[in-house]
Amino acid sequence: MSNDIFVVVEQLKGKISDITFEMLGKGREMADALGGKLYAVLIGSQCAGLADELGKADGVLCVADVRLANFNPTAYKHALGELVRERAPRLLMIGNTSMGMDLAAGVSALLNIPLIAYCNNLRVEEGKIVATAQIYGGKLFADAEATGDQLVVSILAGSFSADAGKATGGAPVEEIKAPLSINGGAGVRFKQLIEPEAADVDITKQDILVSVGRGIQSADNLELVEELANALGGVLSSSRPIVDNGWLPKARQVGKSGATVKPKLYFAVGISGAPEHLEGMRDAGLIIAINSDPKAPIFDVAHYGIAADLFDVVPALTEKIKEAK
């Protein structure tokens, strides 16, 4: 085993996702602390082009094959797994994203390497890698380590600076042949990408968002929060469960699998503040949260918090805002 660090490059439609640069920045720091090299692992149909953006790494390991042109959970797992088996890096960093979820647990089980998921920080302590993971819906953090030498971590988007992982110029590319295990897509075949449906309003372009979560209890109660949004001249958005229940259209969803928003004002009403929600709104200018649970994680990112029943506070607030106008 080496002290090398592998960062798995995530890309969609030929564009490298920010999570990759976040991991390269942090990975650089970790590689320097461990005295190892930093490699970007690129899996796709070709190496040219994308590798030019990966200069933060010491090298790019590129598994190129036409059959890997689009992400494929099982085929990508085998391509990555084979490379990790051969090169035995100390640390494998993967985004805790939709694509990364198939890879991190997959490589961990395939090669029997410990995995720490939901990771939002990494450090080296007396030669050991210590990962901080955000669990129980963000209510607790765990400082954890592998009992052996090697470790896979899946990193929550937004944990590190993406700018720190960007560099001018590329890194030397080593091309690697895809393993036989990807034959037939390893049981999975990519068919198509489906773009999100056009929205009535674009919540990423609003100055004021009033976001509602499961604390609202029923579709009928949404009106209460919509009135607050109207009084403020803002737009109603929501956490994921509201959309999954069919109470609001998908285009109104803030978070990991919805929109990333940065309004001047973000009201979080009855939203707990799960990591997947925070990913989409933590950079809003002013965040005000209303939640009956004083320990709700949303209060860790909000500027102002109101630990109270939304059914009391929201109508009073709507009233006062109307008066103030």
Add this chain to the structure above:
Amino acid sequence: MDIVVCMKQVPDLVEELELNDEGTGLNRDYLKLVVNEFDDWALEQALLLKEQNGGTVTCLALDTPEVDTTLFTCLAKGADKAIKIEGDFVGGATSHQAAKLFAETIKTMPHDLILTGVQSVEDLDGQNAVLLATYLGIPHVSVVTGVAVNGKVATVRKEYAGGMLAEFEVDLPAVLGIQAAPQAPRYAPISKVRAMMKEKKINQVTPTDGQVDAGVRIRRLFKPESGRHAEMIEGDANAVAERVVGILKEKALVK
């Protein structure tokens, strides 16, 4: 088509989470467990598929506290069979352990499609669906929000960031990590759950080969020490509203 749904009991986040004396795990003495919400969506997806294509649905869970209620609720909602996996889960089970036990059990029963929640609040060492699929050596897709089955192939939709979907064809048997189903999980009235407790039986199995070490050691479990905790606004609803309006005016957010 035989569908297996793997369910996990996880701590109820509505309750206060207490740490053990060492500060390395939860104090499980009075811990309230509930079914992982995404497993509930997986069950809903399984029941919808059964309604469309026929076949059976079997719910599988580790023998953790309150699991009988979870499994009888499965039956009340329309599952055909419920199985609990015996073992010592007093201190909980890691995702790797649970996946391995699910895998060993599933090997001994008919299975065309295995559905489970995309993640749970407790899976520090990774998510069940992909671990399970890899132990079984079969295909997987996680973060799935739509499934259709046609013979030995499933067409599934995986959700990426920003509401983008990717469509895949998957050879069965396969494991899918379910994020959401076309409709919210159905409700089983308590009376029906009670009736199931009288009418039906939960099968028990004890896998002989289910040992695996996740290889992760928790040094310390702690409440986030946020540098940026919100300034809390106290008072009755009117006082709070006054203060918020004051803040918004100051920042020129209400005019």
